[in-house]
Amino acid sequence: MKTKFARTLIIVVLIWLLAMIGFGIHRFTSVSVRKADQHAVEDLFISVSAYLDKNGKYPGATEEVSFDMDLQSDYILMRDLTGDRTARDLLDSEGNLFRLRFDTNNDDVIYSPIDNETLKNRVLIWSAGRDRKFETWRDNARSW
C-alpha cells in the first residue's frame, strides 16, 4: 500500500515537472519579438517619415493639435499614407492593428507608451506582440 502511494506520488510529481518544463519552454519562445512584425514596424516608420517629409504633416492627422496623437494602422491611416483608396488595415502576425504616436504638437518630444518618459522622436510605432497585449513589452515590436 505504501509503495503504491509512493509510486503514484512520483508519477504525479513527474507529470507536474514535465508540465512546468513545457510551460517554461512556451514562455521562453513566446517573449521574443516576431521578426515579421519588427520589419512591418520599420517599414511603416519609413513610410510615415517619408509622408511627413513630403507633406509637412502626419498621415491621418487632420490639423495641428496641442497634443500628440495616437492612431492605429487601420484602413483610414493606410489610405492616407499610401493614397490607395482600396487600402486595408495593416495587421501584425497576431491580427492586431499597430499603434502609432505622432509628435503632432511639434515640440520634438513624445511620451513613451512604456513608462511615460520623454523621447526625442517624432514618430513611435509598436505592436501588441505574440501575447496580443500592448501593455506587455517584452514581445512587442517597436520603432525606438
Ligand SMILES: [Ca+2]
Ligand atoms: Ca505584448
